[in-house]
Amino acid sequence: MRRLLLYARHALATPSRNPRMAVVIGRLLGAAFLLCFGTGLYSHFLQDPLPWMVFSPRPFWLYQITQGIHITAGIACFPLLLAKLYVVFPDLFSYPPIANFAGFLERASIAIFVSSSLVQIVIGLFDTFQWYPFPFNFRQVHFALSFVIIGSLAIHIAVKLPKISRYWTHAKSYDAAGDLVLDESDAAPSDETVAAEIVEHPAPLSPVANRADRLTGRLFAWIDSAPARGSDANEHSAPDQSSRDARVSRRGFVATVGIAVAALVGLTAGQSFAFLNGTNVFAPRKKGIGPNRLPINRTARAAQVTDAMVGPAWILTVQRGDAISTFTRDQLLALPQREVQLPIACVEGWSQLASWKGVRLKDLTDTVGRRPGEDLRLTSLEVKGGYRVTEMGHEYIDDDLTLVALELNGETLAMDHGYPARMIAPGRPGVLQTKWLSTLEVLS
Amino acid sequence: MKLARVILIAFGVLVLVLGVVVLFETNSLKKIAGLASWLILALIVHDGIVAGITFATAFALRKAGRKVPTAVLAIVQGALVIAAIFAIVVVPEIYKKSLGVKNPTVLPLDYGPSLVAFWALLAALTVIGIALYLVRARLRRQTAAAGS
Numbered sequence: 026m027r028r029l030l031l032y033a034r035h036a037l038a039t040p041s042r043n044p045r046m047a048v049v050i051g052r053l054l055g056a057a058f059l060l061c062f063g064t065g066l067y068s069h070f071l072q073d074p075l076p077w078m079v080f081s082p083r084p085f086w087l088y089q090i091t092q093g094i095h096i097t098a099g100i101a102c103f104p105l106l107l108a109k110l111y112v113v114f115p116d117l118f119s120y121p122p123i124a125n126f127a128g129f130l131e132r133a134s135i136a137i138f139v140s141s142s143l144v145q146i147v148i149g150l151f152d153t154f155q156w157y158p159f160p161f162n163f164r165q166v167h168f169a170l171s172f173v174i175i176g177s178l179a180i181h182i183a184v185k186l187p188k189i190s191r192y193w194t195h196a197k198s199y200d201a202a203g204d205l206v207l208d209e210s211d212a213a214p215s216d217e218t219v220a221a222e223i224v225e226h227p228a229p230l231s232p233v234a235n236r237a238d239r240l241t242g243r244l245f246a247w248i249d250s251a252p253a254r255g256s257d258a259n260e261h262s263a264p265d266q267s268s269r270d271a272r273v274s275r276r277g278f279v280a281t282v283g284i285a286v287a288a289l290v291g292l293t294a295g296q297s298f299a300f301l302n303g304t305n306v307f308a309p310r311k312k313g314i315g316p317n318r319l320p321i322n323r324t325a326r327a328a329q330v331t332d333a334m335v336g337p338a339w340i341l342t343v344q345r346g347d348a349i350s351t352f353t354r355d356q357l358l359a360l361p362q363r364e365v366q367l368p369i370a371c372v373e374g375w376s377q378l379a380s381w382k383g384v385r386l387k388d389l390t391d392t393v394g395r396r397p398g399e400d401l402r403l404t405s406l407e408v409k410g411g412y413r414v415t416e417m418g419h420e421y422i423d424d425d426l427t428l429v430a431l432e433l434n435g436e437t438l439a440m441d442h443g444y445p446a447r448m449i450a451p452g453r454p455g456v457l458q459t460k461w462l463s464t465l466e467v468l469s
Numbered sequence: 470m471k472l473a474r475v476i477l478i479a480f481g482v483l484v485l486v487l488g489v490v491v492l493f494e495t496n497s498l499k500k501i502a503g504l505a506s507w508l509i510l511a512l513i514v515h516d517g518i519v520a521g522i523t524f525a526t527a528f529a530l531r532k533a534g535r536k537v538p539t540a541v542l543a544i545v546q547g548a549l550v551i552a553a554i555f556a557i558v559v560v561p562e563i564y565k566k567s568l569g570v571k572n573p574t575v576l577p578l579d580y581g582p583s584l585v586a587f588w589a590l591l592a593a594l595t596v597i598g599i600a601l602y603l604v605r606a607r608l609r610r611q612t613a614a615a616g617s
Binding site for chain 1: 470473474475477478480481482483484485486487488489491492495496499500501502503504506507508509511512514515516519520523524528539540542543544546547550551554555557558559561562565568570571572573574575576577578580583584587
């Protein structure tokens with residue numbers, strides 16, 4: 026067993042697999058995870074605020090940016106996480122597999138960390154195109170797993186802290202010639218180590234181990250049967266060559282990870298960031314595609330809102346206690362209209378700036394005598410759904426940009442965008458920009 | 470450093486436990502069992518399948534690495550890895566689109582043809598990269614030979 030694990034680590038030894046690389050990639054991955062965690066919490070509490078929470082509607086693009094970063098950093102985690110797992114892969118075969126209780130905790134925390142991270146980024150990716158082939162709820166699990174990941178990440182960092190500190194800087198990790206300087210315990214098993222192991226433990230114990238041992242021995246013989254470069258007279262001398270090769274291999278690895286991250290971000294982030302819209306070929310959403318030239322999250326049909334419900338009989342009710350005002354769509358159109366430029370920013374990461382026209386929300390709530398500091402409960406015509414009834418903090422009502430919108434991008438609001446009237450407020454997730462408005466109730 | 474490690478472990482355990490508590494508070498046992506099956510599946514996919522492929526590739530490349538210049542090997546490896554990462558991200562989109570989407574603004578692009586075009590571009594850049602490297606290496610060798 027010991028020899029097999031040694032063989033495995035020897036076979037997997039390559040210049041890019043070293044503790045310095047684990048630190049370099051680990052830092053990037055850690056930063057991406059923290060970005061995802063922070064922006065995810067912000068998005069979560071915008072949707073489910075704790076009672077004392079008050080948010081800032083300005084800058085109006087804040088949520089658009091934080092959620093765009095959340096999704097883009099999540100996509101960037103794919104190459105970063107795979108790179109990290111690749112670098113530390115030989116550790117899987119360390120001997121003894123579990124040395125003591127601390128070693129057990131370390132391995133257990135890494136197992137939790139790896140599996141939670143993989144599941145987290147995969148279900149996050151699937152959510153961006155509304156695909157839920159898993160036997161659990163996306164939102165609850167994505168939220169809970171984020172704490173599990175950050176917790177196990179902190180434990181992992183604590184366990185590895187001496188190594189992280191040892192290889193943190195370039196100066197501590199490389200000598201003047203640019204060669205990596207490893208502590209003895211960090212060096213991969215060499216040909217000599219493997220040979221010494223065979224001398225020290227000449228015969229494997231069980232028949233199975235014996236067979237496996239002979240197989241690995243044959244595999245190495247097959248590898249070594251190829252003529253080695255460097256034996257050629259035209260090549261550099263062997264030590265020079267191997268040091269140069271190691272550098273090329275390390276740089277190649279870093280370049281691969283860098284290009285993969287840059288290409289993935291460059292070809293998908295256009296769904297969130299307008300300046301990359303031209304290169305958006307792989308994101309699940311594309312700006313400008315949809316009714317009123319804007320994508321949709323939930324259609325009227327999915328929300329079970331029918332044409333009959335939004336016909337001439339439709340009215341918007343605004344109330345505060347006993348005070349009630351009602352408006353038909355024509356009456357709303359007859360009120361002073363304002364035009365604002367605000368983004369729809371979806372929790373799924375896509376966003377788009379659009380031109381909205383309608384009545385200022387404050388003007389409507391003033392008709393029922395709303396007082397400063399009072400919040401609002403919004404009810405949609407939709408028959409079912411987690412966001413049929415939502416609440417809006419007073420800070421959004423007081424903002425002049427918040428409208429009950431009747432037009433979008435110069436056209437009548439499309440049915441799928443919330444006709445006859447919908448909410449549009451600065452800095453809120455799309456799911457809270459209630460469509461097919463029915464009632465606005467001031468909470469006095 | 471010891472204090473930092475103790476604080477990190479205490480914080481880590483606290484946050485991890487919080488995550489588990491939130492998980493149990495917001496999900497039924499059946500859903501948690503479903504999640505557990507996915508977590509185990511992730512480990513199996515990683516440690517079993519991806520690791521197996523990596524292992525086999527490592528063996529093959531060790532052999533190739535004795536004959537092919539490291540830089541050429543690094544370019545080929547890099548291109549294969551980038552191609553695979555794009556497949557991991559884009560193939561689920563192609564598959565989901567084939568199953569049907571909730572509205573036409575979800576997955577509106579031609580992901581399959583774009584992925585093939587991306588791979589073709591990557592292959593072309595790889596060939597150009599290798600050619601440039603080999604030409605440069607030959608020039609360097611000639612200059613070195615002329616100088617000696």
